[in-house]
Amino acid sequence: MKLEHWALFAHPKVSLATSYYSDLADEHERVTGRKGSHAATRANIVQAMHRHIPLQVGIVEVFDGQRTAQARExxxxxxxxxVNVDRGSVGRGEVRVPSTADLCGRCAKGRAPVMSDGTVTPCVLGRFLRTGNAKTDGLANVFSGQPWADTAARIPRRPVPTAGCTPADSNDCDPANTPACDPAY
Known part of the structure; x- marks a missing residue:
């Protein structure tokens, strides 16, 4: 990661999240499909820890025998x-196509993940909902733009707030370990 990115990430209102699949490079890269992704991801995790940047890591179990426990350790x-461990939505050799109905209903409410390529989405679980790009458009333009408004309007809202689901709390949005925040499936 570039040095200027680390300076940005050190802002007190920024927290980072990433996925990690195994303590072994070949297993991690089997999931990502990218050679060298394990070393790069691990190096960035080490750097975030060195810089005291809040970091949440999700370990997603995608295949049987995957070394998720060792990755967690x-x-x-x-x-x-x-560190959260969750199972991927893979079954019978097919990946289920995500939909807005799968989300908890609190996406686009005071938080927005920005992916490493600059893509802005309304929720870390709603990465398939691309609303703009922070690098090319700027965050102010993304949030005031029609794609953001249209996407936020398409996400079904729960009629009554679920107690215990606090996506607006810094670092407390934890769907993998908070039943109240489970995606709607």
Missing amino acids: ELLALGVRS
């Missing part, structure tokens, strides 16, 4: 305190 040893 490695992350804890590196100093990561927020």
Whole structure:
């Protein structure tokens, strides 16, 4: 990652989240499909810890026998305190196509993930809902733009807020470990 990105990430209102698939490079890269992704991801995790940047890591179990427990232990040893393990939505060899109906209904409310390529989405679980690009459009333009408004309007809202689901709380949005925040499936 570039040095100027780390300066931006050090802002007190910024937190980072990433996925990690295994403590072994070949398993991690089997999931990502990119050679070198394990080393790059691990190096960025180490850098975030070194810089005391809040970091949440999700370990997604995608295939049987995947070394998720070992990956969790490695992350804890590196100093990561927020590590969630979840299962991917893969079954019978097919990946289920995501939909807005799968989301908790609180997306686009005071938070917005910005992916490494600049893509802005209304929720970390709604990465398929691309609303603009922070790098090319700027965040103010993304949030005031029609794609953001249209996407936010398409996300079904729950009629009554679910107690215990606090997506607006800094670092407390934890769908993998908070039943109240589970996606709607």
